[in-house]
Each structure stands twice: as C-alpha cells, then as structure tokens.
Amino acid sequence: MSMLANGEALAPDILVFDGVVKSYGEAPVLQGVSFSVKAGEVVCVVGPSGSGKSTLLRCVNGLEKFTAGRILFEGAELPTSERSLAQIRQRIGMVFQHFELFPHMTVLGNVVEGPVQVLGESKASARARGLELLAKVGLESKQHERPANLSGGQQQRVAIARALAMRPDLMLFDEATSALDPQMVGEVLGVMKQLADDGMTMLIVTHEMGFAKRVADRVVVLDQGQVIASGPPSDVLENSANPRVREFLQQVRWDGAEAEAPRT
Amino acid sequence: MNFLDNLDWSVIPSNADLLWSGVQLTVVLTFVTMILSIIFGTVLAVLRVCGYRVLSWPSAFVVNFFRSVPLLLLLFWVFYVLPATTDIRLSPFLAALVGLSACGSAYVAEVIRAGILSIRKGQREAALALGMTRSKAFLRITMPQAVRRVIPPLATIWVSLFKDTSLVSTIGVADLSHAALSVRAQTFRVFEILTALAVIYLLLAYPQAKLTDWLHRRLRVEE
Ligand SMILES: Nc1ncnc2c1ncn2[C@@H]1O[C@H](COP(=O)(O)OP(=O)(O)OP(=O)(O)O)[C@@H](O)[C@H]1O
Numbered sequence: 291m292s293m294l295a296n297g298e299a300l301a302p303d304i305l306v307f308d309g310v311v312k313s314y315g316e317a318p319v320l321q322g323v324s325f326s327v328k329a330g331e332v333v334c335v336v337g338p339s340g341s342g343k344s345t346l347l348r349c350v351n352g353l354e355k356f357t358a359g360r361i362l363f364e365g366a367e368l369p370t371s372e373r374s375l376a377q378i379r380q381r382i383g384m385v386f387q388h389f390e391l392f393p394h395m396t397v398l399g400n401v402v403e404g405p406v407q408v409l410g411e412s413k414a415s416a417r418a419r420g421l422e423l424l425a426k427v428g429l430e431s432k433q434h435e436r437p438a439n440l441s442g443g444q445q446q447r448v449a450i451a452r453a454l455a456m457r458p459d460l461m462l463f464d465e466a467t468s469a470l471d472p473q474m475v476g477e478v479l480g481v482m483k484q485l486a487d488d489g490m491t492m493l494i495v496t497h498e499m500g501f502a503k504r505v506a507d508r509v510v511v512l513d514q515g516q517v518i519a520s521g522p523p524s525d526v527l528e529n530s531a532n533p534r535v536r537e538f539l540q541q542v543r544w545d546g547a548e549a550e551a552p553r554t
Numbered sequence: 555m556n557f558l559d560n561l562d563w564s565v566i567p568s569n570a571d572l573l574w575s576g577v578q579l580t581v582v583l584t585f586v587t588m589i590l591s592i593i594f595g596t597v598l599a600v601l602r603v604c605g606y607r608v609l610s611w612p613s614a615f616v617v618n619f620f621r622s623v624p625l626l627l628l629l630f631w632v633f634y635v636l637p638a639t640t641d642i643r644l645s646p647f648l649a650a651l652v653g654l655s656a657c658g659s660a661y662v663a664e665v666i667r668a669g670i671l672s673i674r675k676g677q678r679e680a681a682l683a684l685g686m687t688r689s690k691a692f693l694r695i696t697m698p699q700a701v702r703r704v705i706p707p708l709a710t711i712w713v714s715l716f717k718d719t720s721l722v723s724t725i726g727v728a729d730l731s732h733a734a735l736s737v738r739a740q741t742f743r744v745f746e747i748l749t750a751l752a753v754i755y756l757l758l759a760y761p762q763a764k765l766t767d768w769l770h771r772r773l774r775v776e777e
C-alpha cells in the first residue's frame with residue numbers, strides 16, 4: 291500500500307474519533323464523526339458556521355460530553371470521571387478564540403500557573419521555562435505586564451505559551467485568530483506554523499484557508515456534524531468534486547476577501 | 555426667643571465618656587458582624603453555585619429567608635422569641651451579633667454569588683483545560699476574580715450595616731445610638747443630641763467608605 295511507503299502511516303494515532311455523536315436535546319450537532327490524528331500531524335478542521343467544529347474540539351478534552359461513539363487519546367478511551375479527565379487535560383493544550391488569559395495574573399504568571407499548580411513544578415524552574423516559552427512567542431519583554439495591556443495578537447501568543455508550558459502531546463486550536471484584528475492574524479499564525487514545524491501534533495479549527503493549505507497535513511471538512519471531505523489540503527481545498535465542499539469553499543473565499551480588505 | 559440661642563451644646567462634652575463607649579461598641583459590632591458575614595456569606599455563596607442541588611437549595615432558602623425578614627424583627631426574634639421557645643438565652647450583645655450576622659451573611663452571599671456568576675465561563679474552561687480540578691479552578695481562577703469584583707458592593711453592605719447597627723439599641727445593646735438616646739432621656743436636649751449623633755455616624759462612616767474606595771482601586775483588574 292502506498293500509505294506505508296510515505297512513512298507517516300507508521301506514526302501512532304494520538305487521537306481517534308470513532309463515530310462521535312453529540313446532540314443538544316433533539317438537535318444533533320455531531321452525527322458520527324470519524325477520523326484520526328497521528329503523532330506529529332497537523333489536521334485542520336474547516337466548515338461552515340454551526341457545523342460542529344468547536345463542539346468536536348471541546349469533546350476531545352471533555353469540556354463537552356458526547357452522546358455516543360468513542361474518542362481515543364493515545365490509544366485509551368477518554369475517561370468520564372472529572373478527576374481522570376483532569377489528568378488527560380494536562381497533556382492536551384487548548385487555545386481559545388477569546389484567549390481566556392487570567393486577567394488577575396501577569397503574563398508570566400499565566401504561563402507558570404499550569405506547571406506550578408497542576409504539575410507541581412517548582413516556581414523557579416517553571417519561571418525559567420516560562421521565560422523560554424515567552425521568548426519563543428516573542429513576548430519575553432512583556433512578562434510583567436497584565437494581559438489587558440497586550441494587543442489581541444500578543445494575548446493569543448501568551449495563551450499559546452501557557453498551553454505549551456504543560457508540555458502537551460496534542461494542541462487544540464479553536465479559531466485562534468477569529469477574534470483578532472486582521473493585522474494581528476499573521477503573528478499568531480506564524481507561531482502556530484513554527485509549532486507545526488517543531489513537530490507538534492495539532493488539531494486546528496480555522497477559517498484561514500491559506501494557512502490550512504500551507505501548514506496542514508490533512509484537512510477535514512465538517513458540515514452539519516458530518517465529515518464531508520478529508521485528505522491532503524491540495525485534494526480537499528483545490529480539487530474537491532464534492533458539491534457541498536465546493537459551495538463551502540466559495541463562501542470562505544468570498545469572506546476571506548472581505549476580511550483582507552482593511553489590511554492594505 | 556431664638557431657638558438657636560437656647561441650645562446647650564455642653565451636654566455633648568459632659569457625656570463624652572458615655573458616647574465614646576457607644577462608639578466603641580458600634581465599631582466593634584460592625585467589624586465582628588462584617589467578618590462573620592463575609593465568612594458565612596462566602597460559604598453560602600459557594601454552596602449555592604457548587605452544582606449539587608442538596609447543597610444549593612438549602613443555601614438559597616437560608617439566604618432568601620434572612621434577606622426577607624426585616625432586621626428589627628430578626629433582632630426581636632433572637633432576643634425575645636428564642637429564649638421563650640428554646641433554652642437559648644443570649645446576652646443583648648450576642649443576640650445583636652447573631653441577628654446582624656444572619657442578615658449580613660445573606661446580603662454578602664448574594665453579592666458574592668453574583669460576583670462568581672459574572673466571571674466568564676471561558677475562564678473556568680481555560681483553567682480546566684490546563685488540567686486543574688474543578689475546585690482548583692474555582693480557588694485559583696474564578697474566586698480571585700470574583701472577589702475583586704465584589705469589593706464595591708461589599709463596601710456598600712459594610713456602610714449600611716454600620717448604620718443598621720443602630721437598631722440594636724432596641725434590644726438594649728449600649729451602642730452609640732443607645733448611648734445618645736439615654737443622654738437625651740436624661741437631659742431632654744433632643745436637638746443637640748440627635749445632631750451630634752448624626753455627625754458622629756457621618757464622621758465614622760465617611761472614612762470607611764473612603765477606605766473601601768481605595769481598596770477597590772488597588773484591587774481592580776482590567777479585563
Ligand atoms: N450549549 C448549546 N446548546 C444548544 N445548542 C448548542 C450549544 N452549543 C452549540 N450548539 C449548537 O451546536 C451547533 C454547532 O455548534 P459549534 O459551536 O460546534 O459550531 P462551529 O462549527 O464551531 O461554528 P462557528 O464556526 O460559528 O464557531 C450549532 O448549531 C449551535 O447552535
């Protein structure tokens with residue numbers, strides 16, 4: 291099989307969705323989603339608004355409970371008890387659309403909070419590593435600032451550093467650039483690209499098709515809670531024969547042009 | 555004859571000792587009540603939002619009960635009804651403390667609950683996503699932000715509680731009002747005494763209001 295030849299098939303699955311179903315009361319949001327993410331892979335999830343992308347992502351770290359199906363993280367089914375979920379969450383980083391930095395702590399305080407409070411690391415070593423991570427996202431000089439004094443793009447980069455401080459095996463991004471002014475989107479995507487190049491396993495919900503095309507190993511298109519296409523970005527984003535995929539892509543291209551206008 | 559010419563302000567200095575002990579009692583009563591109210595109010599608020607109905611329902615009942623009963627009635631109830639119906643016999647001071655704290659705790663609980671609920675859901679989720687347990691997320695992330703937000707309303711409760719302590723004079727606690735009213739009864743200098751009483755309450759309340767404003771500024775966090 292050609293899959294074996296490219297070597298990636300040998301990498302273990304870090305994350306497997308197996309027929310994941312989620313409904314709010316009567317309304318089905320996810321209708322049997324199945325796909326997997328291998329170690330080191332970058333998978334972008336795209337799809338129209340309300341298609342269930344955020345819900346899918348939030349099921350991975352148990353912020354949302356699903357109704358049926360299975361999610362396997364590093365080979366084991368997600369636990370249901372809060373206590374064991376907390377342990378799984380230590381290994382899964384999440385970046386939110388609205389950053390969700392802790393406003394009562396400094397930038398560095400945000401980054402060391404997880405390692406110190408959750409992993410029980412010493413303050414000194416957590417700070418040293420926190421500063422390294424801030425340097426990595428280009429914000430070492432802001433360590434003593436409060437999040438409110440940072441631009442949106444800077445806040446999101448701190449949020450990425452905060453997630454990385456836990457040394458996660460998997461990073462989840464839920465529209466990490468959607469709340470940003472257009473001129474700040476690039477700096478955050480830049481950090482994400484760098485992470486991808488470092489070999490981080492990433493599951494990214496995004497509307498940035500250009501980014502998906504350049505960085506993703508695979509793109510999954512979600513529509514009305516179903517995977518309607520999945521594969522390498524060139525296949526899915528450029529040559530899809532599926533009319534629903536084409537319709538969605540036309541929609542985004544049009545949106546994209548709107549969003550880009552103020553940049554010039 | 556001019557009303558003002560007839561005033562005799564000397565009743566104030568000549569009863570200064572009595573008034574001063576009233577001031578001390580009022581201040582002590584306010585402080586102790588506020589401390590108890592913050593402790594019990596916080597506990598009630600946390601029980602209310604903890605997500606377990608067996609805990610939140612009783613808490614809601616207690617809070618709404620003590621918020622609905624007029625403080626004066628509560629004081630009478632603790633001081634007169636409780637000893638008549640049970641073996642519990644409290645001194646006027648303790649009865650005052652119980653009544654005021656019950657009422658204060660209910661108000662504080664409501665304010666703190668509102669503060670907790672005002673913290674965005676995303677903050678808690680970000681904490682959980684780091685792997686914190688629910689209690690740690692609450693203690694490290696939700697509560698510290700809520701506390702900063704509730705300082706202005708708590709200050710308002712504090713100052714109105716300080717003034718409400720005047721009601722305890724009705725059950726014989728020798729607070730500032732009680733002292734002033736007994737001076738009035740002895741001297742019949744109604745205008746002088748009541749004016750002095752108002753001025754003393756004002757002088758005492760004003761710095762408290764200022765102090766809480768200052769605390770509020772110090773602790774404020776930009777979102
Ligand atoms: N708590 C909830 N209760 C009921 N319905 C919900 C709830 N949360 C989400 N939904 C519904 O689930 C569907 C999927 O929501 P979700 O947020 O996952 O979509 P999305 O693909 O992330 O959309 P967007 O691109 O707008 O972020 C939507 O139709 C939404 O209305």
Ligand SMILES: [Mg+2]
Nearest residue numbers: 343344345465
């Ligand atoms: Mg979403």
